[in-house]
Amino acid sequence: MQDVVNQITANPLFTLVLALLALLLIFLILKSLFRMALFLVGVFVLYSVYVYFFQEKYPIPQVDSKTIEEWTNKVVEFIPSDLNLSLVDSNFTRSVPKD
Numbered sequence: 001m002q003d004v005v006n007q008i009t010a011n012p013l014f015t016l017v018l019a020l021l022a023l024l025l026i027f028l029i030l031k032s033l034f035r036m037a038l039f040l041v042g043v044f045v046l047y048s049v050y051v052y053f054f055q056e057k058y059p060i061p062q063v064d065s066k067t068i069e070e071w072t073n074k075v076v077e078f079i080p081s082d083l084n085l086s087l088v089d090s091n092f093t094r095s096v097p098k099d
Contacts, residue, residue, distance in 0.1 A: 008014055
């Protein structure tokens with residue numbers, strides 16, 4: 001590991017290329033985070049406009065707790081209680097036929 005660090009610090013061109021790659025990576029990550037934040041702000045603004053202007057004319061329907069409980073009881077039957085033993089493990093090596 002020390003040899004790699006010495007090689008990077010000894011060659012200024014290599015250091016410059018690695019620094020540019022690191023800056024590019026940081027820029028791309030920040031750009032994607034900015035896009036996600038901008039999308040969430042847009043969704044929040046649209047929801048706020050809906051609540052302010054259209055809530056009286058088109059109200060959000062109320063959720064019936066009885067219906068949620070019924071669906072929960074139906075779905076619980078399909079959830080395995082022990083995830084380690086109930087699921088089939090298909091990650092195995094197939095035997096090679098002998099000639």
